[in-house]
Amino acid sequence: MFYSRAFARLLRAWPGRQTLGPYRFLPVFFVAGAALEYLMIHWKRRVEEICQEREKLSVFQEHDIQIRVNKPILSQLHQ
Numbered sequence: 001m002f003y004s005r006a007f008a009r010l011l012r013a014w015p016g017r018q019t020l021g022p023y024r025f026l027p028v029f030f031v032a033g034a035a036l037e038y039l040m041i042h043w044k045r046r047v048e049e050i051c052q053e054r055e056k057l058s059v060f061q062e063h064d065i066q067i068r069v070n071k072p073i074l075s076q077l078h079q
Helices: 005-013 017-042 046-078
Strands: none
Touching: none
């Protein structure tokens, strides 16, 4: 098992040993959980960005298809 003297020293120096006992680390996990939840809500994943880009691209492609369909009609009008 991994054992580090510096890590053990840090755990012993953590305040609240007499008052809270083993529960003195609970605020650390509470804050870490809140930070993780915040990041999961507010960070956009790359997959979502790819889906949004595909939707934008499909809109532009549909518009481009309509322009291509109309180009022969415009060229016939100019003749």
